[in-house]
Amino acid sequence: MMNKLIARTLPYFPKKFVWIFSKKYIAGETIDEAVLASKQLNEKNMMITVDLLGEFITNMDQARANKDEYLQIIERFEKEKIDGNYSLKPTSFGLLLDKELSCQYIREIVEKAASYGNFVRVDMEDSKCVDLELELFRKLKAEFPKHVGLVFQAYLRRTLTDLEDLMDIHTEETPINYRLCKGIYVEPKEIAFKDYHEVNEHYLKDLEYLLKNKVYVGIATHDRKLVEGAIKIIEENNIPQEQFEFQMLYGVTPELRSEILKKGFKMRVYVPYGKDWFGYSTRRLKENPKMANHIIKSLFIKG
Numbered sequence: 319m320m321n322k323l324i325a326r327t328l329p330y331f332p333k334k335f336v337w338i339f340s341k342k343y344i345a346g347e348t349i350d351e352a353v354l355a356s357k358q359l360n361e362k363n364m365m366i367t368v369d370l371l372g373e374f375i376t377n378m379d380q381a382r383a384n385k386d387e388y389l390q391i392i393e394r395f396e397k398e399k400i401d402g403n404y405s406l407k408p409t410s411f412g413l414l415l416d417k418e419l420s421c422q423y424i425r426e427i428v429e430k431a432a433s434y435g436n437f438v439r440v441d442m443e444d445s446k447c448v449d450l451e452l453e454l455f456r457k458l459k460a461e462f463p464k465h466v467g468l469v470f471q472a473y474l475r476r477t478l479t480d481l482e483d484l485m486d487i488h489t490e491e492t493p494i495n496y497r498l499c500k501g502i503y504v505e506p507k508e509i510a511f512k513d514y515h516e517v518n519e520h521y522l523k524d525l526e527y528l529l530k531n532k533v534y535v536g537i538a539t540h541d542r543k544l545v546e547g548a549i550k551i552i553e554e555n556n557i558p559q560e561q562f563e564f565q566m567l568y569g570v571t572p573e574l575r576s577e578i579l580k581k582g583f584k585m586r587v588y589v590p591y592g593k594d595w596f597g598y599s600t601r602r603l604k605e606n607p608k609m610a611n612h613i614i615k616s617l618f619i620k621g
């Protein structure tokens with residue numbers, strides 16, 4: 319009840335107030351701030367993936383501006399020798415407004431990253447984007463086999479079938495590279511598992527399928543149970559370190575992050591930044607009022 323109330327009213331709170339909780343989870347508004355946060359994580363032995371905030375735009379001028387900023391990010395991050403890669407959300411480039419042009423913009427970004435031997439991960443958005451994003455990934459993977467990856471959401475009922483369908487583009491020389499997460503959007507029960515245990519069960523099923531099939535996986539979760547389940551699968555199947563990494567969001571569960579690092583596993587932190595942090599934070603809350611728990615905690619726990 320309280321969560322829902324906060325989620326509904328937060329967009330009307332003063333921006334400064336919203337920043338109090340958001341700043342823990344967002345690297346800042348500028349490339350300089352994103353570079354700084356990334357360097358600090360690199361110094362602590364963590365890789366990063368940087369993301370420019372600005373999804374679900376309303377016109378193609380914004381799409382072009384986002385594309386131009388990504389090209390700048392790549393130039394800057396490569397120049398600064400940051401140990402990291404790039405994540406993007408296709409709706410930031412107008413996927414739902416002008417499919418052809420948005421795919422052209424994303425292709426340009428992947429081409430730029432590939433020219434440095436680097437990698438772009440296409441984030442997975444809500445269910446109306448899934449088919450479009452699978453199609454986009456297939457195209458990009460055909461042109462840039464080593465430089466592009468995708469995200470899968472374990473809460474979607476269709477996910478294991480999608481993973482199986484895409485195995486035709488997985489080869490030993492150019493293995494597929496996915497991030498596996500639970501999924502953040504609120505979806506109807508007909509298409510997504512709702513129960514915590516059911517989502518976790520499917521997460522581990524998908525993960526085991528991918529690892530046994532030699533797919534590279536970014537194991538993206540802050541859920542201790544899933545981390546333990548993943549390590550069990552890795553150990554029981556002798557999965558080599560070269561085939562996976564753990565991933566977490568900036569500012570979330572740093573203790574669990576340190577424990578994973580101490581065990582000698584690779585860790586990548588997702589670093590979101592940009593002027594659209596207000597929209598991002600309040601949109602996330604409206605989508606998923608459970609996030610209000612984290613906000614309430616971060617308002618009272620300093621750090």
Ligand code: FDA
Binds near residue numbers: 441499539612
């Ligand atoms: P769960 O939700 O059970 O959280 C476990 C614990 O982690 C919580 O109890 C809490 O303590 C903490 N926690 C989790 N999220 C938190 C937060 N935001 N703030 C503070 N504490 C938090 N989703 C998607 O649909 N498409 C995508 O492309 C991505 N990309 C992505 C990248 C990376 C690197 C990560 C880690 C996550 C995503 N996600 C995502 C989000 C993902 O789908 C999921 O919503 C969140 O990771 C929360 O799920 P957990 O597995 O952490 O478990």
